[in-house]
Amino acid sequence: MSLKEVGASNPALNDCEDNGTASTVRMDDVDQTLDTSLACYSLAEEYDDILGFSDSITIVSMGGEGPVLVQRQDDGDQESIVPESEIPYSYVHNPPIKFNSMHRNIFIPGLEINVEIVDYERSLTAHILNPNLYTIKFTHGPFSWTIKKRYNHFRNLHQQLTTFRASLNIPFPTKSHKERRTSFRNMHNVHQCTASPTMQMKLEKPNKKRKKSSLPRFPLKPDSLVSFDAIPERKKQLEEYLYNLLNISLYRNQQDTINFLEVSHISFIAALGQKGKECLIKKRTGSTRAGQAGFNCCGCLTAGCCIRCSYFCSDVVWSKWRNRWFFVKETCFGYFRPKDGVLRCVVLFDQGFDISSGMYSTGMRNGLQLATNSRYLVVKHPTRRTAKEWMSYMKKVANDTARDFTMPNPHQSFAPSRPGMQAGWFVDGASYMSAVADALEGATEEIFITDWMLSPEIHMKRPAIDGDYWRLDKILKRKAEQGIKIFVLLFKELDFALGINSYYSKQKLVEQHKNIMVLRHPDHARAGVFFWAHHEKLVVVDQTYAFVGGIDLCYGRWDDYKHRLTDLGSITSSSTCSSANNTTLRKPSTVVELDEGGTVASLMRSTKNIAVVTAVDTVDKGLPVLEAGDKLLMAAAQKLAAAPAPTKSESEELPENIKMDTPEMERRNIMEKLKDMGRDLKNKITLSENDGDLGGKSSASSPGYLSDDERNKKKEEEPAKEPLPAGVMSPAPFKSKVVVELDGQAKFWIGKDYINFIVKDFSNLDMPYVDLVDRSTTIRMPWHDIATVVLGQAARDVARHFIERWNATKLEKCRENVQYPYLLPKSYNDIRIDQAFLDVPMQHVTCQVLRSASSWNCGFIEQDYVEQSIHEAYVQTISKAQHYIYIENQFFISLGMGNPTVKNQVAEYLFKRIMRAHREKKPFRVYVVMPLLPAFEGEVGGATGISLRAITHWNYESICRGKNSLLSRLSTAGIKNPMEYISFHSLRTHSCLNGIPVTELIYVHSKLLIADDKVVICGSANINDRSLLGKRDSEVCVMITDEAFEEGRMNGESYPCGIFAGKLRKYLFKEHLGLLEPAPNRAPVDVTDPVIDSFWNGVWRWTSRKNTRLFDEIFRCIPSDNVHSFVMLNKFLEEKSLAVLDPEGTQKALQRIEGNLVDLPLKFLCNEVLTPPGTSKEGIMPTYMWT
Incomplete structure (x- = not known):
């Protein structure tokens, strides 16, 4: 038998020992492969051993001169690889890969696939050549699934793999091939190690030899020649063939094998639940919505006058059939486009779910019609048997794992009542926004946000002593840079009716990072919606933690039980007018003294200096933390005793990367600094050096205001005080008249956030740091609101609503935009909740x-x-x-x-x-x-x-x-x-x-x-x-x-x-x-x-x-x-x-x-x-x- 006859014009295709080095292919290896294959074939002509292959060999590329092979250097024993238990959910959002690629990540690394033929059905009358229908059970880690195949399906797979094997090129030992093999080996190793932190392959015994695998021996005798008594032996033969075939990664990852196994890249993602059922089907174009496609002939065809004419026009004349990879999960189904791997549809099971087949429903014997409240699909299966199997399976799913959504629920809701949940509540926006910020910071996979109005520059924790660290857009950018996918749905308002400027919010968010995706809805003219709004206020993290309430993440909503009316941001009188909302001074350890004319900005300057001195003098000295409502003691006769300004010699000793004179918030944006300085000038209250009376607005030359240069000059002229230990604040020993009469608070509402809706509604939101009203003459309108947080399955239900809205909006507005994907709901089983995730009392x-x-x-x-x-x-x-x-x-x-x-x-x-x-x-x-x-x-x-x-x-x-x-x-x-x-x-x-x-x-x-x-x-x-x-x-x-x-x-x-x-x-x-x-x-x-x-x-x-x-x-x-x-x-x-x-x-x-x-x-x-x-x-x- 010649080399060409057995298809062995390939490199070292026999099973070989791994000696720990990357080897090029030699003709001796090919000869050895031929000898082995010929020997096996001559000894047992009932088997085809041509697929013998070393699992250590992989493909460099499929383009150019054809496939080029390389033997991986670091392939050790399969048992030496620490197996993973699942594929991370984040793989859902990986860039799509076409289905015929050899580099799709389908299976769980380190875990083999067990094969068992558990049953068979024999029909000699309906299927003469392939009478046996085998039920095959596969087990891959925690996942199990069954498929039904006949002998001709095995034979077709074997022929496809044989053709694939014969197409592989022999890489001659040239310099260019050597460079390609070396380059791919390095790339392959890096890819395997960096694909995901949870997917790294760790070798326990690198020097352990590879276990020799058995050859995938395909039985050549057709089922029609197999007697009834020989069926158990035939089952064993097919089991061994599949098992040995799947132990060779080159064949396991081949598209025909994947299609045979009915798996895809979402099959073994544990967060999506059971593997479900998958296969390649044909879908009729234009069947997204009922009545959308097809020639109607003035309504005669839809009236049912001629079923065959109707389906002839809609299926043959006016529609096309496209190949799609169809899948069913626990609570949803959908399909991919194989040619590029793009997810083209996700349909959620709901109370309108219905499935039917037959000529009247689909015009075909092997067709299925699927309908829900939001989608309508017509698909075609290869045979009537597979169509019936799919119909039975989908009905089973609808009555089992998706029962919560297909059956009637209390209050006629889309979601059921769920006992045993955990929930917490928030009163007013301060605690709510702080908890939302913590939840966003802890996100690991996805973030869903929908609001009537969203302000990107909103500070979630106040006062903003950490600069813009807790600003909403900065939080989302930080998480997006970590690979978290963020999806935001905003109400698209009529510009002439509302000034919430959702377009600015969208642009401000999407420019932060490509992982932040924002959709606005509705398009009023196209949708015919002019009076109604999207009014939900939801934040969902990892589909596990859901915040539901009446609080938008926008200006004017942050407040606490004190409901302050003023926020001058620097100095107010404490003796002229007292209010029930005023708070008492904190203990001395949290009282900060400021220089004459001190403001929040100067406080930040002082705390920066404190941090520097602490870093030089001592280690691990805690600084006082400024909280909402903390008093800032304004001592005109003193300067900050705890942290004297470092002298020139001290400054020279400090590291070059430490800045002592520029507060963090002022450092970030010079324009913001100028605006803040202008507001401070406007709101400043003059400090009289003689009697401490309150005066009018101060100017740069008034006694109550000192520029940075004047303040530094004054510090130099004053005698130096004995410094306190590093990190310790002065307890304000001097009780002068000014100290008693003047106090200040940190600024809570910055720019547009200080608002009184009756006096002035939102406008010019693209200038967030310009006040809407004059806060020195206009009081703000306090805001009282309530929200909740729910965990577990209830949070999954909230996420499900968001997913339904997102997918509907994508279908309507950006169907062909691959950058904005459809979303998939997670499984309702095995929900992992971190009890320390939120610092909120839960019940x-x-x-x-x-x-x-x-x-x-x-x-x-x-x-x-x-x-x-x-x-x-x-x-x-x-x-x-x-x-x-x-x-x-x-x-x-x-x-x-x-x-x-x-x-x-x-x-x-x-x-x-x-x-x-x-x-x-x-x-x-x-x-x-x-x-x-x-x-x-x-x-x-x-x-x-x-x-x-x-x-x-x-x-x-x-x-x-x-x-x-x-x-x-x-x-x-x-x-x-x-x-x-x-x-x-x-x-x-x-x-x-x-x-x-x-x-x-x-x-x-x-x-x-x-x-x-x-x-x-x-x-x-x-x-x-x-x-x-x-x-x-x-x-x-x-x-x-x-x-x-x-x-x-x-x-x-x-x-x-x-x-x-x-x-x-x-x-x-x-x-x-x-x-x-x-x-x-x-x-x-x-x-x-x-x-x-x-x-x-x-x-x-x-x-x-x-x-x-x-x-x-x-x-x-x-x-x-x-x-x-x-x-x-x-x-x-x-x-x-x-x-x-x-x-x-x-x-x-x-x-x-x-x-x-x-x-x-x-x-x-x-x-x-x-x-x-x-x-x-x-x-x-x-x-x-x-x-």
């Missing part, structure tokens, strides 16, 4: 993810399909409440049933529940906290306040005005005093600016419902039709039910109080009543029982009325129950308040205000029509835009 709860979703925002095929599970959860929770309901919401727009304008039923179910309590004569309380005014720019009584008055109209229309309002219906139904069951409140605070008392409403942006200290619904949904009906704004909430309880009380009786819901409610009560900080002159208040009359009337409502009266007397606040018309409003505003007339005299009255709780003024402008006039642009808009 054991049952959690369900709810949403408002429809065709325009989630890509549903049917325009009429809507999910309003948030609305369903609200009304069911209200209906089932036994003792109380606590609501915090931005709006309260809900009318009785039968109203043609407002459709949601929140008010209807509140009415029914209160009437039931009235009939049963049982106490039942409904707490409602909402903002005093909507956050729309404009004056309440002016021409610019039309939008503000429109929202106010619908709030009052729902609460107390008109026959369909809640209070009016309760009174009509026979309840004399509805306030015994339900009361409406708001929040307001006060402070001082330039020595004058000031006040502002606290904007309640929360979307929260708590019932009976057991159930919490929190998210992004307002109480209005926009959020609750499903077909308008897109929303996400979580419904959390406690599983752990503690002793509580309801109406004076013992009651099991849920830890999650109960602690959240008690914290909110304490914050609103001013109980978070100790007040020695105030009687203790117990917030344990929210139902008992002594708390409802004796504490809650009494405190609210008292605070309302004091605010009205001192500040003459707007809105007010004393103003019933625009005429009264103008007169009311003309009169000066006591706070202006007698600032010092109002201090005692201000101290009587307890907390922030006030009454919502239900009689405000009750004699006016607040709806927009028909001639205004707001009046032209449809009514449903406001509701």
Whole structure:
């Protein structure tokens, strides 16, 4: 037999011992291979041994002169390789590789593939030549899967591999070939070691010899000649053939073998769950959505008049069939394009899933029609058998691992209720943003963010003493550089209607790194969506930790329970005007003294010098940490005693790379430095050297301001003080008049972040460090908000919603953009949670993810399909409440049933529940906290306040005005005093600016419902039709039910109080009543029982009325129950308040205000029509835009 006949014109293809060196191919090796092959073939003519090959040989390249082989130098024994247990999830985001490449990473390194033929089916009538259908089970590490093949499939594989083997070139020992082999060997070794930190191959015994592998001997006798008694032997032959074949990496990684095994690069990624089922199929083009493709002939074909004509036109004439690699995972399916390896489709199992086959459904005997709520596919399989197998398998998956999403769930949600979850809550943006920053910092694979508005320059932790380290865009850039993939979905606004500038946010983020991908949606004209918005506020990390609430990562949202009104950033008066929000001085170890005219910038300069001196004098000396609200003691007569400026000789001894005179934030951007200096000049308060009185704004020549040169010169002229030990701050021994009267705070709100929405809405967001308002004359609007974090399977559900929206947006906007991939949901099994990941108190709860979703925002095929599970959860929770309901919401727009304008039923179910309590004569309380005014720019009584008055109209229309309002219906139904069951409140605070008392409403942006200290619904949904009906704004909430309880009380009786819901409610009560900080002159208040009359009337409502009266007397606040018309409003505003007339005299009255709780003024402008006039642009808009 000649060399050509056996296809052995190849290098050293026989199994050989590894001697630890890279060898070139010699003709002696080829002769030896021939002898071995001929001997084997002559001894056993029933077998083909031509595929004998050394596993140490690999391919250099497939291009140019053809494949060139090299024997790897470092290939040791397979057993000496420390095997990996899985392929990292990050491989999902690797650049796509075409399927015929020899360098695809498919299998888990170091793990072999076990083969077992577990069953067979024999049919001599239907398949004469290949009667046996073998069921083959493969095991690869923790993964197992089965395939069904006939003998002809084995033979075809063997022929393809034989052809492949015969095509390999003999690399003659020339210099060029030697260089190519050496270059590839080095490249291959580096690739194997650096592909992933978790995929490195570590050799335990490098000098151990390679174990000789058996030859893959293919049985040549066809199955039709194999007797029934010989079938067990035939099974053993095929098992051994496959096993030995798969132990040769060159064959194992060949495309035909991979297709035979029905595996791909996502098969063995543990985070995606079980391997599932895969194969090469044909997909009809244009079948993404029902009715999208094909010739319709004026609708006659879709009417079903001729099935065959219909499919002839759609399949043959107007459509094409493309090869696609189809896969099914635990909760999704999709396909790749083999020619370039690009993921072309991901479809999530949902309640609309359906699969059908047959002539009527597909026009083919071997076709399948797949449909979900968002996609429609028609695929064609090679045979009817495989089509039936796939249909059966997908139905099994839909009823098993995907059952949570294909079967009906409580509240008609897309996700089920999940017991045994962990959840935590956040009140106000400070703690929320800090936790989000920590979560982002700990991300290892993916980050999902979706917001109504996102500000890249937002500082997540404050004050920003670490420069811009905790700035959002810097965090995302840092993670992107580490290889983390970041996906951001933003609401694309109408530019003329909103000033949130999502285009700037997108450009600012994508320019940071290629791993940050941002999509904006919707394209209004193409989608036909002009009035609705994406309103979700979600952050998901690694599909394991999900933050859900009402807090956007944007300007104006960061706040804490103190709800500060001013932020001059340097010096304020501490003796002229005192406020309930002022904090006391910290202990001396955290007090920092600044030079005359000191600012936050000079503080940073001083701390830099401290760090330098510490580094020189001592080692590991801790520095005091500046926290939110820390006092900065302004000592005009002293300079920083703890860290004297280093002398010239000291400076010379310092390392060259240490800068002592430039603060970190100023060093980063000179323009930012100039802007900050301008604001400091504007806001500076003059320090008088003689008497310490407060003066006007200082200039560069005033005593209160010293330039850097003047300050340094002054330091040189002053006598040197005895320095304290390195790292120790001066305890401020001098108590001069200036020290007592002046104090400062670190700056919390920088640039656009300092905002009052009623005074000035967002504009020019591309200039983030330019103030919107003059903070020396305008107070900010405090922001009250609530959010949650959920872990595990509930977080997977939140991620699933994001993935559904992302994939729908990609399909609509950038289908061909490979840089923006489709996303895959992770498995719901074996979720690994790091308990130390978040420093947040977590509770054991049952959690369900709810949403408002429809065709325009989630890509549903049917325009009429809507999910309003948030609305369903609200009304069911209200209906089932036994003792109380606590609501915090931005709006309260809900009318009785039968109203043609407002459709949601929140008010209807509140009415029914209160009437039931009235009939049963049982106490039942409904707490409602909402903002005093909507956050729309404009004056309440002016021409610019039309939008503000429109929202106010619908709030009052729902609460107390008109026959369909809640209070009016309760009174009509026979309840004399509805306030015994339900009361409406708001929040307001006060402070001082330039020595004058000031006040502002606290904007309640929360979307929260708590019932009976057991159930919490929190998210992004307002109480209005926009959020609750499903077909308008897109929303996400979580419904959390406690599983752990503690002793509580309801109406004076013992009651099991849920830890999650109960602690959240008690914290909110304490914050609103001013109980978070100790007040020695105030009687203790117990917030344990929210139902008992002594708390409802004796504490809650009494405190609210008292605070309302004091605010009205001192500040003459707007809105007010004393103003019933625009005429009264103008007169009311003309009169000066006591706070202006007698600032010092109002201090005692201000101290009587307890907390922030006030009454919502239900009689405000009750004699006016607040709806927009028909001639205004707001009046032209449809009514449903406001509701």
